Structures are given as structure tokens and as C-alpha cells.
Amino acid sequence: MSHIVVLGAGYAGLTTVLRLQKKLKHQDVSITLINKHRYHYQTTWLHRCAVGLYSENLARIDLDRILDKNRVTLKKETVHKIVPDIKKVITDQAAYTYDYLVVALGAEINTGEVPGLDSFAHSIITLARANRLYNRLLTVIEDYKKSNQVEPLNIVVGGGGFTGIELIGELKEQLPKLLQQYQVSPENARITLIEKASTVLPEFNLELGEYALSQLEAEHIDIKLQTSIKEISRHTVKVEHGGIIEALPHDLFIWTAGVSMPAILQTALFHDNTGVLILTDDLTVDGYPDVYVIGDAAETSGQSNENVLPNADIAIQKGKYCADHLLKNLNHKQAANDFRFKAYGSRIASVGQRDGIGLLWNKKKVVGKVAALIKQIADHVVVLQMGGLKFWSHVFIKSRIKE
Template sequence: MTHIVVLGAGYAGLTTVLRLQKKLKHQDVFITLINKHRYHYQTTWLHRCAVGLYSEDLARIDLATVLDEKRVTLKKETVKKIRPDMKQVTTDQATYTYDYLVVALGAEINTSEVPGLESHAHSIVTLARANRLYNRLLTVIADYQKSNRSDSLKIVVGGGGFTGIELVGELKEQLPKLLEQYQVSPTKAQITLIEKASTVLPEFNLELGEYALSQLEAEYIDIKLQTAIKAIARHTVKVERGGIIEELPHDLFIWTAGVSTHAILQTALFQHQAGPVRLTDDLTVEGYPDVYIIGDAAETTGQSNEKVLPNADLAIQKGKYCANHLLAKIDDKQRPSHFSFKAYGSRIASIGQRDAIGLLWNKKKVVGYTAAMIKRVTDHIVVLQMGGLVFWSHVFKRSRRER
């Protein structure tokens, strides 16, 4: 019997499992999928969940409905330790041995980066956190309504990259509606975005970043560029710009910036490890050809040797490659050539429901309503790429019912 253990059911991990269960022909190969939850969630929808536009149920997909129970065993457990020297994974409930291990645990917020980040910041890195943020947003508005304060309700977002801009784009549209539900004038709220770079969306080009910047400023978003966040307290955030330090008040602080490698990988005892885990060109750990690390858990470089920022397209491509590589090993066939990310799809960042910026597959720039519609199409393509028409039908037929 060959045992494949997959850690994590995000875009990369679930894509690997769905492809394996579809393509595996050997009856003596079985898969254990270990995940903290019994569901997968659409990470690219979390900024909408965080403002109440999408429900938690809409973004969540019950894993039992998409897994082949004859081939895959789902374990709702939390990974505690990886022992590659013993081919073991330990969770909060059991220890598993494996023939092949796929680590797709994603990245985590680097809480050591800024003092107070862990205690006083909200985020949208998981569905649970996005849901908590929405509930906290409603609480903050309710408290403001009861306080009869004369100053504005202040929401501060740290990070002007992809996640930060998409979140602020939804906030600028949904916050006025939420305020009106609590009989608070929309003019009483102020959204501030803090970014240490000289423009927003540095992962795109300057022209697209400037477009997003102008669109947000037109909606009276206070954008502070070239500003570093130094510390976060319960009601203030300390920032530095040009050597000058000041404290900005906030009612709600949201962190969308830096993440780090998952803590499990930082403690895994890989031989000769010094610093980050080193991967070969087939996504296996150097010295451990039975261990794959995919998804956001490891950095990736593109065809021009530039760093590729984590995104769903990259995670899905890694998942497909990993599954194909495993299938070739099990069947003792020629293995795929080294992994290389190919930006087949469009890279789109929304700025609300009817505005966006992006780069198409042919490097053409696109902005405005056209880009927003392409973003909606991309949502469908992501799901199709993960699990084909069957998975797509499950996700979107269910989402239409719940809307």
C-alpha cells in the first residue's frame, strides 16, 4: 500500500487531492488529507466576506461533498510536527506515517514584524478571521452610534498591496450601507490606508498603481504612502514617515501586509537546513524527494527569475504539477520536467464591485468596469482549474442558491 499524506486543503492542497483521486488507477494507493477544518474556502473571496458582501457559507465548500471517500480520508486535525527523517506527521490527535508527503499549509502573518500586531490587529488571511473582522466591524459601528462622538469613526488598513486594495475597495462601497443601518451618517467614517512603498499595488506597474490610487482618493480614502507602521496599540497606530514619528487614532486596525513561512516548516527537522527550506526544481525538499512543499509555503521565481507573489493561479499550478509528479512516480513513468510558473490567466485586483485594475495574459493593461468583469470571470476560471466542471458546478450552483 502506498500512503500519500496531504497537509492543507487550500488551493494547492485541494487541487492536488482532486487531481490524484481522479487520475489514480491503482487500488493500493490511498490519501489522507489533514486540514484544520472540514471545509475549503475561496481565499480570493475573503475581502468580500470581511465586509458582509458575501456570507461565510457562500465562501465555504464542504470537503466531504467533493472528496472520493473510497480514495481519500479527511482528518479534521491540526498539524503539530513534521519528522521527515522518520516519515511521520504528528497532529493534535494522532501520528501518521507516509510514503509521500505534500505540505500545502500556506503562509502565516508574521506577528513579530510589528509590536502589537498579534493583539490589536484584524486580518483576512483565513475565512474565520474574515468573519471575525466583519463581526468586529459591526460592533465598532454600533459602539460609535451609542457614543455620540463628534469625531469620525476611524478604520485604518496597513498594507497597500493586492489584499489591502481589494479590501479597501469593498470597504468604500459597503461601509456607507452598514453605517446607514445603524443610523450613522456615511460622512462620519474615515478610511486610512498606510503603505510603505511610494505607490499602491507595487506588484503591478506604476501606471496601474496610480490609477488605483486616484480612484481611491476620489472616494476620500486617506492614503499615506512611504509610511512605515512601527507599532500598534488598542486605539492608536504608530507610524514613521521621513524620520518623523506620529500616532494615528483608530477604532479598527486591519493588517494586510507581510506574511511568513508557516511555523511548522520553520521547525521541521530537514537535514542540512540552514534558514529557509530549500526546494529542488520539482518542488521537493532538497535531500527528501518524498516531501513536496507547494502553495504559499515556499517562494517561487518566474521565467525571468523574478519573485512571483502568492496567488491562486500559482497555487493551482503547483497543485497540478505535484499531482502529476506523484502519479509518474507511482506508475514508474517519466516524470514531468521542472516546475515553471506560467501566467496563463489575468492578474486582476478589484477596487470594489465595478472597478478594478489588471494585466491580461498578453500583458495588456486593463482598468475600470471591464477589468471588474474580467475579475468575475477569473473567479470561475480558478474553480475550473482546481477541479474541472464537476467541482465548478458544485461551487457555483451552490453559491447561486445561497445568494
């Protein structure tokens, strides 16, 4: 019997497992899915969870309800070590040998990038962190109400990329509502965005970034461009702009910028002496054709791949490719073609519930309500791509019934 071990149940890992359990017929193959939780969560919804717009239950999908227990064994464990030379994965509870390994652990916050980041910053990189941020936001508002202070309530967001702008877009709409619940005037709150580039959303183009910038400035968001974050402390953020150092006050600091490869991959034996993990064009590690690395963890070595940012679309495409490549190997057939990302869909960033910016598949730019509508449709398309109608019903129907 062949044994496939999959690490991580994010977009890439879960897509791989769902596709394998659907396409494996009578092959003598077992799959072990190792994940920190017994659920998958919709990463693209975390900015909404962080402000209380979406509940935790809505964004979370119970893995036990969607996995084929005759084919897949789910283990709620934390991976500690990968030893590819002896085909072994070691977790906090057990050790697993494998014939094929799929590493889909996503990315982590690079806490060494800025002093104080680990101790004083919140983030939305996971569902648990998004929930903690929401609870902290409520606590900060309640404390502000009790203090009767004259100075404004300061919320500072570090990073004006995709995640930062989507979070700011929700904050500008939801924060006034939360403040009113605690009988605090929305005029008493100030949101500041810090971005080291010369515009926001640098991963799009200048025109779309400028549109998003103007929309946020119209909502009185204080945006500091070409500004670097140097240090974070409990109540201040030290920044540099044009060689001048300044300390900005904050009651809540949220980091949405740099992430890095998971520590487990940084310490694995199969990266080069620079610490960079570069994959072959079939998403396997050079020298270890039985180890796939998909999701946000690494980039391929091929020069013909389009330079694209980590997102749900590319993670799902890697998951599908990985499953099909595994099926070819299991059936002793010629492997599939090299992985190439295909930009079928649109790249859309929301700037609140009724506003957004984006590039369509035909490179046409869209903004405003049209972009926001396409973003809502894309939420459904992503889920359909992962696991078809059955998975879509779990996400959009059964979870809402539980609500």
C-alpha cells in the first residue's frame, strides 16, 4: 500500500486531498492529513472575521464532515521535523513514514523583521489570530470608553498591500458601528496606515493603487507612504520617513506585511546553503522527487512561470496539479507537464463591502461596486474550484444553517 502524507489543510493541501479522494478508485493508497486543527478556514475571509463582520463558525469548515474516512486519516498534530532522507515526518505526538509527502504549511509572520513585532503586534494570518484581533479590538474600545481620555483611539496598520487594504476597508466601515455600541463617537478614533512603498497595493498597478488611496483618504484614513517601521513597543510605533525618526502612538497595532517560509522548511535538510527552497517545475524538491511543496512556502525554479503573488487561486491550482501528478506516479504513468499558473480569474481587492479594485482576466481594470460584486462572486468560485458542489454546500449552505 502506498502512503501519502499531506501537511496542512489550507487551500493547497485540502485541494490536493479532496481531489485525490475523488479520483482514487481501487488503488491501494492511504492518505494521512496532518493539520493543527480539525478544520479548514477560508483565509480570504479573515479580514472580515477580524472586525466581527463574519463569525468564526462561518469561516471554519469541519474537516471530519468533508473527508472520506475510508481513504483519509485526519491527525490534529503539529509538525516538528521533516527527515526526507528516511522519508519520515515527526510531529508532537507521533512519527509517520511516507511514500509521498505533500508540504502545504503556508507562510508565517517573519517576527525577526521588526523589533517588537512578536510581542506587540496582532495579525490576521490565521483564523485564531483574526479572532484574537477582534476580541482585542473590543477590549481596546471598552478600555478607551472607561478611561475618558481626550486623545483619540489610535489603530495603526503596518502594510498597505493586499491584506492591509482589505483589512482597512473593513475597519473603516465596521469600526464606527463598534464604537457606537460602546457609546464612543467615531470622531474619537483614528486609523493610520503605514506603507514603505510610494503607493498602496503595489502588487497591482499605479492607477488602481491611486484609486484605493483616494477612497481611503476620503474616509479620513491617515496614510503614511514611503515610511518604514523600525520598532514596535506597547504604545508606540517607531517609523522612519525621509531619514526622520518619529514615534506614533497606538492603542492597537496590526501587522499585515512581510511573511516567510515556515520554520519547519527552513530547518529541513532539503534547502540549499542560502536557506532558500527552490523547487523543480513539477513542484517537487530537487533531489527528492517524492516531496512536493505547494502553497505559499516556496517558488519554482522555472523562468517561464509568471511572477504571481501567493493567493487562493495559485494555491488551488498547485493543489490540483499536485494531486494529478501523484495519480500519474501511483499509476506508473508518464508524469504530467510542468506546473504553470494560468490566470483564469480576476485579481480583486476589496476596499470595504461595496468598493474594490481589480484586474480582470483580460487585463481590464475595474473599480467600485463592480469590483466588489466580482469579489463576492470570486468567493464562490474559489470554493467550487477546491472541491466542487459538495464542498461549496458545506461552506455556503450548511455553515449558515449552523449560524
